[in-house]
Amino acid sequence: MDTFAPDTRHRVALLVRDGALAMETGIVHRIFGEARSADGAPLYSVVTCAVRPGAVRTDADFTFNVDHGPEALAEADTVVVPASDVDYEPRGGPLEGELAEAFARIPSGTRYASVCTGSFVLAAAGLLDGRRATTHWRSAGLLARLYPAVHVEPDVLYTDEGDVLTAAGVAAGIDLCLHMVRQDHGAAVAAEVARRTVVPPHRDGGQAQYIERPVPRPAEGGATAAARAWAEADLARPMRLAAMAERASMSVRTFTRRFREETGESPARWLHRQRLAYARELLERTDLPVDRVAEKAGLGTAASLRAHMKADAGVSPTGYRRTFRGTTPPR
Template identity: 65%
Template sequence: MAGLCKDLAMEKGTRDTAALEGTRTGSGTDTGPARPAFAHDGRHRVAVLVRPGVMPLELGLVHQLFGAARHAADGRPLYEVVTCTPSPGLLRTNADFPVHVSHGTGALAEAETVIVPATHEEDEPECAGRLGGALAEALGRVRRPGTRVASICTGAFVLAAAGWLDGRRATTHWKSAGRFRRLFPAVRLDPDVLYTGEGDLFTSAGEAAGIDLCLHLIRLDHGAAVANDVARSTVVPPHREGGQAQFIAAPVARGGGRSSTGEAREWALRNLGRPLSLRELAGVGSMSVRTFTRRFREETGLTPVQWLTRQRVERARQLLEETDLPVERVAADAGFGTGASLRQHMQAALGVSPRAYRATFRGPR
């Protein structure tokens, strides 16, 4: 990010008449009007804001996942993705090759979704204060109604430095959690989850969690069926269980035959429609309730109750999208028992009622 600070300082003097007004800036480029970043052909516009030291995997996964989202009826692309940077041209990565970025930050003003990947630089503390100036000014043009902003991994430092995450729940890579807390105490950091979403701001943990977040955004826009097709085409799970806790190094128990809770989870998925007790789940795994609860949390990052609730919400979403079953029947089949319980849990998890969710993702029949 030291390179980013230098680039931003160079750009700041020309921003008012150049990049943010749709002109190109940077070494080797002219200052005349730039071509429009987006085709404006009805597709959802996604701008990826990259910085020196960008990780090619994080840049590529955004293009791959959103690029794979297709309309179910005619196969047309649902998203258009462009990459932009403060100084267009060759940009170094954390690999042994650079990438060429054609678009300046003027692309941000046209985007409906802006995604900020991480950089390999390790000097967030040195640069974070200055990010609140030049880059926050550029990104400030993005904060208009209907535009959402997301970060991958330590890209959350950029959003936090701009002040956007104050008072909000956010996450970043667990290795950077301590530094993030010291720099941004006003942010409600949750280092245990794979991604967060609050209003129009989204954050994700490490690189692979960027996949989880992109699939989540596609699911919000176009429903589980489209997101599942994208996951299937890219050979990744449509939804991963648990959070970062399962990836943080921890002492491994020695000795024979530590059993897993996987069998109990598989059994629970086959029996979601009926009441399931913790004692019953522990019995499937041939463990005491205390041991089962501890191991379940270690393996999934969630308590058994949290995990069951999440699976039941996902089952309800699937039934609402793919069937015409009444809400009460959906509630029963998903294991919530009553429509009132289903409404309560869907409101807590998704912020919408079952009927509103069905109207959005299934539509009139």
């Protein structure tokens, strides 16, 4: 009589909900499905489940035909919750109804992960309390407001708190899944998965570099509007607070107070933000060398710009330019 070896593959349960984002669901299957041992054997089994088996609406013009219900969660080693379009208007509070019942089936010791706004589900389940977590940068502020016990980090691609992991928007799900493969089976296996999927095994920086931060125009009116417009007109020149206050016909003390009232930040912080935003714009739209970008943005030297970019966006100027222009211009 034939005997069969037990299935020792790591079991991943992908919990999809009404309005599931199709791309994020596919990412999980693709990355874990490509992971192979040295002899070519699959290292993971991935099962898609829903609170009710059957047709599940997606954000695209097709549905998922899901065969498995919440019972699949009881057998999982890792549960992944991708985003859904219902997350765009979350109500906050704890899990309720069928979703709460589904989570109650998950045994202790199971690893949890979310992609994009799937983090709202983990937060509602209480799994993120007192932990670092991320989500899409557009939703980070809302996650922090609805779940103040969560330490939201809006600038990173993913967080790893051991048994609970979260990824930022969409493609960051690839980064997170590769990270989990790397943690489970080593860098060589993860690199091979990345190679087969034609993605980098690791991306520099975080999602801070993807947040759109154009140089804002001065607000209409306001006692400090003329001074702000004057400063923005030539960010390369040295800018003294006294000179800005003089433009507004105020004392430095009054100008600083009014400036904060009108912009929500100090003149120094506001000016620094304008200069960084302009530097990012120059990196995206021109082929100027990094030292010239630094000079034109009023940030001094290339070394200074690199330090500021690293602190602000998590990447070097060259790395930022490579991401958003697809080329590596002269340094």
